[in-house]
Amino acid sequence: MLWRNFTSAIVSSGVSRENDQPAAMKRTTKDILLTSLTAVSVLLILFVIVAMLAIIFIGGWKNLTWEFISEFPREGMTKGGIFPAIVGTAVMTLIMTVAAVPFGAITAIYLAEYASEKSVLAKTIRFAVKTLAVVPSIIFGLFGLGFFIKFIGFHVDNLFNNGELHWGQPNILWASLTMALLTLPIVIVSVEESIRTVPKEVREASLALGATKWQTIRQVVIPGSITGILTGTILAISRGAGEVAPILFTGAAYYLADLPKHMNDQFMSLGYHIYIMATQSTNVDDTLPIQFTTTLVLLLLTFSLSMVAVILRYRIRKKAR
Amino acid sequence: MTDSKDSKVSVRDLSVFYGANKALNKISMEIPDKKVTAFIGPSGCGKSTFLRTLNRMNDLIGNVRIEGEVNIDGINIYQKNIDVVNLRKKVGMIFQKSNPFAKSIYDNITYGPKINGISQKRKLDEIVETSLKQAAIWDEVKDRLNTSALSLSGGQQQRICIARTLAVNPDIILMDEPASALDPISTAKIEELIHELKKYYTIIIVTHNMQQAARTSDTTAFFYLGELIEMDKTRAIFTNPAKKQTEDYISGRFG
Numbered sequence: 001m002l003w004r005n006f007t008s009a010i011v012s013s014g015v016s017r018e019n020d021q022p023a024a025m026k027r028t029t030k031d032i033l034l035t036s037l038t039a040v041s042v043l044l045i046l047f048v049i050v051a052m053l054a055i056i057f058i059g060g061w062k063n064l065t066w067e068f069i070s071e072f073p074r075e076g077m078t079k080g081g082i083f084p085a086i087v088g089t090a091v092m093t094l095i096m097t098v099a100a101v102p103f104g105a106i107t108a109i110y111l112a113e114y115a116s117e118k119s120v121l122a123k124t125i126r127f128a129v130k131t132l133a134v135v136p137s138i139i140f141g142l143f144g145l146g147f148f149i150k151f152i153g154f155h156v157d158n159l160f161n162n163g164e165l166h167w168g169q170p171n172i173l174w175a176s177l178t179m180a181l182l183t184l185p186i187v188i189v190s191v192e193e194s195i196r197t198v199p200k201e202v203r204e205a206s207l208a209l210g211a212t213k214w215q216t217i218r219q220v221v222i223p224g225s226i227t228g229i230l231t232g233t234i235l236a237i238s239r240g241a242g243e244v245a246p247i248l249f250t251g252a253a254y255y256l257a258d259l260p261k262h263m264n265d266q267f268m269s270l271g272y273h274i275y276i277m278a279t280q281s282t283n284v285d286d287t288l289p290i291q292f293t294t295t296l297v298l299l300l301l302t303f304s305l306s307m308v309a310v311i312l313r314y315r316i317r318k319k320a321r
Numbered sequence: 322m323t324d325s326k327d328s329k330v331s332v333r334d335l336s337v338f339y340g341a342n343k344a345l346n347k348i349s350m351e352i353p354d355k356k357v358t359a360f361i362g363p364s365g366c367g368k369s370t371f372l373r374t375l376n377r378m379n380d381l382i383g384n385v386r387i388e389g390e391v392n393i394d395g396i397n398i399y400q401k402n403i404d405v406v407n408l409r410k411k412v413g414m415i416f417q418k419s420n421p422f423a424k425s426i427y428d429n430i431t432y433g434p435k436i437n438g439i440s441q442k443r444k445l446d447e448i449v450e451t452s453l454k455q456a457a458i459w460d461e462v463k464d465r466l467n468t469s470a471l472s473l474s475g476g477q478q479q480r481i482c483i484a485r486t487l488a489v490n491p492d493i494i495l496m497d498e499p500a501s502a503l504d505p506i507s508t509a510k511i512e513e514l515i516h517e518l519k520k521y522y523t524i525i526i527v528t529h530n531m532q533q534a535a536r537t538s539d540t541t542a543f544f545y546l547g548e549l550i551e552m553d554k555t556r557a558i559f560t561n562p563a564k565k566q567t568e569d570y571i572s573g574r575f576g
Contacts, residue, residue: 205482208416209485211432219432223424
């Protein structure tokens, strides 16, 4: 979320530069104008961020207790904690990562290292990645419902369970895989970009020493771009951790008395929990504080994931010096 | 000129095409063993392209077509069953811009030997020491082998790259303008090093700097517009060139 606002700050300052004034205008006037425009947009963004964080923090801080973290919701979500939602989000994020990162990384390595510029396959993959990246997340949810649940799940049940419903219904596996599809383009793009930052000269040095292409990729290219790869991956994961739309029809549950025990159990998730408390509750006065605190927990979770990315990058850079 | 019998590399009618563009036209030459051969010529004359055909680095660029033969120790490196990876172990290369890996000095040097399957610590230590000594940089780095190679100066980095190449024990070392990004003192060190190394290795150097060619090489080849204009003992090229184009170039009338 922060990151998006930040990019929009960059974009808006870029736009103001494009609307540049006539050349007749004096340099100094133009400079002052541009400087103040930039300052205003930066301040605006800062204001939005600070205001948002402050509201959530003030609203949610007092309820953030160990009980809140470790207990199930009670009495129609007006009391108790959000433990199952935290666990659900964590497990979903984990399965999503295991599914998306290897596929994404291998695709990125193929695109950056093996595909020739004219390769039709590479062009097709690039087109698909770009398209996937702009598909609204709710469409991923519908796709997950249609493909994983209605198609794969239904056929698996028909083949192995005599048509008894096991996989042809929303569950944590399908939800995680749907989410993996959503994060896949982000992983591919960020890993490919980081791999491309490794200079051609360094690859040539390795090849000239008699290394094979794969040895070069494994021992020079990937270590040389590991910071970017990790950062991109973690950002993609934190994006997935906060999304709601893709899991709406594919596995998230309103309320469960138990934690998910199998891959075909449904689960509770932080983002979805916020959504249902905001829209489905009959007792808004009592759920509002819980909602604030849940939002705070989700924010802390994604924020700490981003922090891990930052720290990793810093560590590895220091080591490379 | 050298006879083909004591030449290390023997090139016959080598042409290189980038798409429809002919970058090199029917080059033939003999490169003597354990000597320094310099390639000179103006930018875009094909000398670097030629150098890169000798360890098949041009294979990495798509859209390149090569005709003719490059025989190293009598074997054509463009014949079908040649293992390019092994060829590059035998024909090392130093690049214009020093390109150490973002690893420690020690790991830079052991990279090649490890790829070749050497894993004994004692053996690797030995290789590191001899390679760095041969590259005349041992004394400067022996106390900090575990620091990153990127922390060194440009000239030191280039000598690390040379040591890294020496560590795989090649026969031939190709140098593509190895000192063009360095200051005069570092350049002098590299040139001194070339002089030492030619006792054990066949060295082929591309350079823009004619004084450098004159100082370091035994044989010089002058390229112009993808043609080999003239090749002779360095002294002869610089004092009494046979072709007018060579004379014009070395006397600074063009290029």
